[in-house]
Amino acid sequence: SQQGEEDPQALSIQEGENATMNCSYKTSINNLQWYRQNSGRGLVHLILIRSNEREKHSGRLRVTLDTSKKSSSLLITASRAADTASYFCATHTGANSKLTFGKGITLSVRP
Amino acid sequence: DGGITQSPKYLFRKEGQNVTLSCEQNLNHDAMYWYRQDPGQGLRLIYYSQIVNDFQKGDIAEGYSVSREKKESFPLTVTSAQKNPTAFYLCASSLGHGVQETQYFGPGTRLLVL
Numbered sequence: 001s002q003q004g005e006e007d008p009q010a011l012s013i014q015e016g017e018n019a020t021m022n023c024s025y026k027t028s029i030n031n032l033q034w035y036r037q038n039s040g041r042g043l044v045h046l047i048l049i050r051s052n053e054r055e056k057h058s059g060r061l062r063v064t065l066d067t068s069k070k071s072s073s074l075l076i077t078a079s080r081a082a083d084t085a086s087y088f089c090a091t092h093t094g095a096n097s098k099l100t101f102g103k104g105i106t107l108s109v110r111p
Numbered sequence: 112d113g114g115i116t117q118s119p120k121y122l123f124r125k126e127g128q129n130v131t132l133s134c135e136q137n138l139n140h141d142a143m144y145w146y147r148q149d150p151g152q153g154l155r156l157i158y159y160s161q162i163v164n165d166f167q168k169g170d171i172a173e174g175y176s177v178s179r180e181k182k183e184s185f186p187l188t189v190t191s192a193q194k195n196p197t198a199f200y201l202c203a204s205s206l207g208h209g210v211q212e213t214q215y216f217g218p219g220t221r222l223l224v225l
Binding site for chain 1: 146212
């Protein structure tokens, strides 16, 4: 079952612009995480936001969480061509450590 | 050089054959996971293990088997019962001790059917 659903499925922007990606989920969460995947590679963790947090920053990344709307957004500011990748949200809901991943968003940053 | 390694990078399976994908970690993590990734499907959990000698089925375990005899190793066998095995397989690990954990991923193995 798919817990997280990202939106849009694909995004193409010019270098220097900001990229906003959204994730919606269905059930209560412990935390929500964003991961990045370069083509043909493994995923890399970007940022984790707990259910009692509303906003978190890490470098050029800003994540927000709205538990009342069951949604999160990932903002990448001043995008670079190297940000071109797929981005996944993942939710943690249970007592064990497993995550449920969405289908991902493909971001293309044009130089 | 700590991390997760997967081998081989590419694997070819013949009809009716079982194949085993290797996953090794030297991060001293208790928990390990296997995911399957198909185009447009995101990651789907096959099996996971919270501790040595214990593992649980994920969402799509049919046609797969695993073992966890050592903390650092979590091999995945794709059996002949898996009728559509062509996919990108990702192994991951995490500390396994709490609910605010992140997962560390290997580089993946691409399985192709001959």
